[in-house]
Amino acid sequence: MTPPDVVARLRAAGCVWAEEEAALLLDAAADPGELDALVARRVAGEPLETVLGWVGFLGRRLVVAPGVFVPRRRTELLARVTVREVAARTGPVVVELCCGVGPVAACLEGTGAEVHAADLDASALACARTSAPSAHVHLGDLYGALPDRLRGGVDVLAANAPYVPTDRIADMPPEARDHEPRAALDGGPDGVDLHRRIAGAAPEWLAPGGVLLIETSPGQASLTTAAMDAAGLTTSVEVDPEIGGCVAVGRLSPPPTVEPA
Structure with a gap:
């Protein structure tokens, strides 16, 4: 040919x-x-x-292997914000939930961070192990995949959880709709079901002063930050229009400083 x-x-x-x-x-x-x-x-x-x-x-x-979710360019913003947060800390513990093939974890290779990556898809995790060989990889559903010793000690928690509304999946390009796992696409009726689950439990897993980063869309950002607000996190949104990136940021306040008597 x-x-x-x-x-x-x-x-x-x-x-x-x-x-x-x-x-x-x-x-x-x-x-x-x-x-x-x-x-x-x-x-x-x-x-x-x-x-x-x-x-x-x-x-x-x-x-990437057949049948796994393929990272999009817009997720580069999530990775860049995570790298920036890691660089501002000493010896941080980082978790990438819904990691798929581990794009965020791969970008943390060589930073000295203790990195954990978790997902439901065993095939995607096999890819993550290759691209992020220093990361600790865990199979399971969200926080249930993580070792309990991380509870209350995660400095940076990043997630690219599914956020396509269920009734919009049929409108997606066939490459995604027919070749990627539905579980990696379907975010529930308004697309943020998993964002609510992740945000709701985040304070139990974040260290004081820790940060939660969730990829979302500009149209859904207010729903994602509302879930973070409800969990007691201080929120903001970062966008990169050039690549279509949008990341909701939720920070857990550090404990109050006690003045000496």
């Missing part, structure tokens, strides 16, 4: 960036037979990233 043939097949399948995708597939294939197989998977609608086996994220290549 020649490069023009690859481009033509991809374009006929509706791939908008056919030339760019063709170059990546040509580079990934060891021989013509493998190239034909990769192109066939892409033409059938599989996300390019899982066909290639990686996704670019803040200058890194994160491992």
Whole structure:
């Protein structure tokens, strides 16, 4: 198969960036037979990233496998805010809930932080172990996956929990709707069911002065921060319009300073 043939097949399948995708597939294939197989998977609608086996994220290549949630570029804001919070602390404990393939944990490699990553998807966690080899990886539902010793001691808690409203999943691109786990997409009727669960229990897990960071959308940010407010956290919102990133921030107040008598 020649490069023009690859481009033509991809374009006929509706791939908008056919030339760019063709170059990546040509580079990934060891021989013509493998190239034909990769192109066939892409033409059938599989996300390019899982066909290639990686996704670019803040200058890194994160491992992705068929059937896992593929990190979007907008999540780079969540990672950047987490890295900034980590840099402001000494020896922090960090948790990435709903971590998927561990994009935030991967960006903390080499920082010296104690990093924990948790998710329900065993396949995604296998990818996370490769991209974030220093992280402690846990399989389970939200806080139930974490060791109890972390309770009250987490300095930075980051989460990209599902936030697509249930009735909007049918409108998503087929690449996501048909190839990613529904549990990684469905956020309940208004999209923030998991945000409420995460925020509600966060004060039990955060250290004094700790921070909760949840990726959300500009239209849902007020719902996410309302859940944080209800849990007693002081809230704010950070956005990056260039990549469509939106992060709700909730801070747990440190204990009051007691003046000496």
